[in-house]
Amino acid sequence: MRIATWNVNSVNARLETVLRWFEEASPDVACLQEIKCVDEKFPAEAFERLGYNVAVHGQKSYNGVAMLSKTPLEDVRKGLPGEEEDEHARYLEAVISGPTPVRVASIYLPNGNPIETDKFGYKLRWMARLNAHARELLAYEEPLALVGDYNVIPEPRDAANPNNWLGDALFQPESRAAFRALKNLGLTEAFLAIDGSPEAYTFWDYQAGAWQRNNGIRIDHALLSPQAADLLRGCVIHRDVRGWDKPSDHVPVVVELDL
Secondary structure: OEEEEEEOOOOOOOHHHHHHHHHHHOOOEEEEEOOOOOHHHOOHHHHHOOOOEEEEEOOOOOOOEEEEEOOOEEEEEEOOOOOOOOOOOOEEEEEEOOOOOEEEEEEEOOOOOOOOOHHHHHHHHHHHHHHHHHHHHHOOOOOEEEEEEOOOOOOHHHEOOHHHHOOOHHHOHHHHHHHHHHHOOOOEEHHHHHOOOOOOOOEEOOOOOOOOOOOEEOOEEEEEOHHHHOOEEEEEEOHHHHHOOOOOOEOOEEEEEOO
16 A cells, blocks of 8 residues: 655645646555645545545645545544644544555644744644644554654754754754654654655755755655554655646655555
8 A cells, every 4th residue: 555645735726737646656545735725626526537535624725635545535534633723724534444444644734933923832732732642543553654744854864954944943842852752652754764865855945946956854754653664665755746847845755555
């Protein structure tokens, strides 16, 4: 089973590019972030024609997550528990049916900038809520993949120029500590377990020739439960997609489980 995560930066604005990648890569499951549309405006039919079942948790003009699967989606959850007044569409979870079911979550973690505002506090609260929910899911002792745009640069090696990010919410000690705490629940970071190559980034800004100079950061991650980590066979960053016409500023990351 190949599980992909990709912040598409507006699914309708980049639909041609997104569908091209789906046709070429043909993931079994794909988690999309920042779709920037309400559920009714998601181009579900285009993906259904490619053989995907669709679940969407959208929001007008901002945020939004989706999950596409070649097999049925069960036990779908929209929204991260723990803060009822939070209306941001940032979390979608479902069980992927099959001989060995896998629980998958599509995550669009808050950016948190500027750090002197409540946006940073919201980011840290959201990460604490994710930690609490992950504890509950891990208690099921089943294959689990928490994938998405975490908006966290875990280590200096995950940025081409780490000094440029010292004042950014993505690289604050509190953000990085919260990410470590999540992993320390017993989750395995798929890319580090399989590859871990330096200069392996998943995001390049549109400004100042960042893509051309490989001035990137690695902020799109796949965290696996022990039961999923035992099945891990591959993790690939589809770097070349950033060079396509009308690209997202993120690229897909694909995890392969031996199912």
